[in-house]
Amino acid sequence: MTNPNPDRTRRIFDYIVDYKKLHDGNSPTLCEIGREMGIRSTSLLSFYLDALVEEGLIVRPQFRRSRQIHVVGGSWSLEGV
Numbered sequence: 001m002t003n004p005n006p007d008r009t010r011r012i013f014d015y016i017v018d019y020k021k022l023h024d025g026n027s028p029t030l031c032e033i034g035r036e037m038g039i040r041s042t043s044l045l046s047f048y049l050d051a052l053v054e055e056g057l058i059v060r061p062q063f064r065r066s067r068q069i070h071v072v073g074g075s076w077s078l079e080g081v
Contacts, residue, residue: 003051012037012048013057016069025076027069 003009015036019028028036030045039045049069052058059070 003048005048008037009048009051009055012045013052016058017071017074020071020074020076027067029067 012033015033016028019032020026030042034040034042034045037045039048049058049060053060057072059072061068
């Protein structure tokens with residue numbers, strides 16, 4: 001798959017990482033990503049997420065539940081315990 005807009009793909013990745021940092025490791029929904037990026041089409045969002053999977057930056061479960069986006073190499077831990 002050729003990614004026609006690598007800059008937008010990177011912005012989506014950065015948004016996912018920032019969201020996870022602010023929300024205890026939880027992932028944004030497709031609607032939240034779309035709203036932030038100005039993308040209304042869920043199929044277009046899936047295209048960009050698939051591009052991130054191909055680049056090895058994220059992993060999505062087989063059934064693609066909207067809040068299950070795992071950042072490769074990312075982790076969340078409880079502070080102060």
